[in-house]
Amino acid sequence: MEALLNEWLWQEEYWLPAGMHWQDIRMKEDEGRFPLPRDLIYTLPLAFAFIALRYVFERLIAIPLSKCLGVKDRIRIRAASIPKLETFYKQNSRQPSQSEVVSLGKQCGLSQRKIQTWFRHRRNQDRPSNTKKFCEIQCVGIEWNAYDYLIFQTPWFWDDSECWRGYPKQPVAEAHHWYYILEMGFYVSLLLCVSVDVKRKDFKEQVIHHIATIFLIGFSYCANFVRVGTLVMLVHDSSDFLLESAKMLHYAGWTRTCDSLFVIFALVFLVTRLVVLPGRVLYSTLVVSLEFFGPFPGYYFFNTLLLVLQALHIFWAYLILRMVCKFVFLGKVERDERSDEESEVDDEEEEEEPEEGDECSWEQRKGAINSKLASLANNCVLNNLTNQRNINSRLPKAR
Structure with missing residues (x-):
């Protein structure tokens, strides 16, 4: 296996600039740590x-904190409990077609x-509560870690050329080594949990991200x-930390603080993702x-991944700008543009339609509508007749 990897995966021309060899970048113990694949x-056990x-x-922590902050779940x-409908819901579809509704109605006698x-109530029953969303945001907020402040002390933070001076033989500090390991372990855990987390409109974009x-983290570590x-x-x-905090306050009902923090997040996101990242x-x-x-293959692969991330940033910037426009014209942030897909439609349906609607009630409503239309039509006919009589009465005088 090692010989196969060395022959196909770890070829020098893939990972190193032209003219460089693996023995050229070996370091002694006193020279510092060199990143090795x-x-x-360690990222896999860290993910678990x-x-x-x-x-x-x-x-x-998250559930008790949600109660303290006043997070409320909708009733x-x-x-x-209808076994045939439950079986169809789990095995076939959550939103049956009209023909399937007719077939299920005959089977269940409904x-x-x-x-x-x-089916509408059953879908709403599976929708995540505000407490679950709040707890998920709390856990995702762990992404902001104390290693970030170390980057401000590095020379390449102030001078771009320091990122490449002496490449690829650049020693890696112990703190930066663990920064990479922890960050990659965290994203692996997010990828493992994305299927059970609250699914939002940008679910596919999240998986790609x-x-x-x-x-990107793995390759950049191996290629130094x-x-x-x-x-x-x-x-x-x-900016991620600000977004998670704003969402927490949104579910807690702190509208003004949430809106203010969201504006700050939008500014930081747009500046860092659309200006700093591409511009620097x-x-x-x-x-x-x-x-x-x-340029070498590693150079092209690394920049391709960065461009994919930049494309996702543009997509999310579009969603954020939509929310900013709503905030400017409506005075508040109505909802998260990435909210779960069924939240809007099903809520409206549940409020507008009674639980025990049937064909009889529909017939009654139709009859009432027909009677109103008939009375309106009669009034229109009477008005026309009255106008016609007035005109006829005036004709002899005119003659």
Whole structure:
């Protein structure tokens, strides 16, 4: 296996600039740590440790904190226990077509309206509560860590060329090594939990983001793009913490504080993701790096992943700007543009339609509507006749 990896994966021309060899970048113990691929093996147990920590944190801290902050869950009508409908809901579809509704109605002896009402209540029953969303946000907030302040003390934070001076033989500080390991372990845990977390409209974009981030962190560590990689992670962490805090306050009902914090987050996000990242980091990886070495496959792969992240940032910036426009014109942030898909439609349906609607009530409403239309038509006819009589009475005088 090792020989196969060395032959196909760890070829020097893939990972190192032209003319460089693995023996050229070996370091002695007193020269510092050089990143090795085997170091990333620690990220998998760390990912499971993050998941366990998240489970404990949610139950011991996040749930009690949600109660203290006043997070309230909406009371939803529970669907009646109907085995045939429950089986269809779990095995076939959560939103049956009209023909399927007719078929289910015949099997259960229920009207089509009752079948549709049952499925609506059943979907709402599975929707996550505000407490669950609040706890999930609390756990995701762990992403902001104390290692970020170390980046401000590095020379490459102030000078882009320091990211590439002496590359690839650049020693990695112990703190930056663990910064990488912890960050990658955290994103692996997010990818493992994304299927059970609250699914939002940008679910696919989230999966792509997590995969691209994991590949980016892993590859940049193996290729010793650690210096510029720390800048990328710093740019991402600077705004994520504000977003998670704003969401927490939103579910707690602190509207004014949430709106103010959201405006701050929007400004930080737009500046860091649409100005700093492409204007400084991407420019450094695409242009400044070529002053120190020629392009090689690792150079193209690394920049491709960065461009994928930048495309996702543009997509999320569009959603954020939509929310900012609503805030400016409506005076408040109505909802999260990334909210779960069924939250709006089902809520409106549940409020507008009664639980026990049937065909008889529909017939009664239709009859009332017809009677109103008939009376309106009669009034119109009477008015026309009256106008016609007035005209006829005036004709002889006119003659």
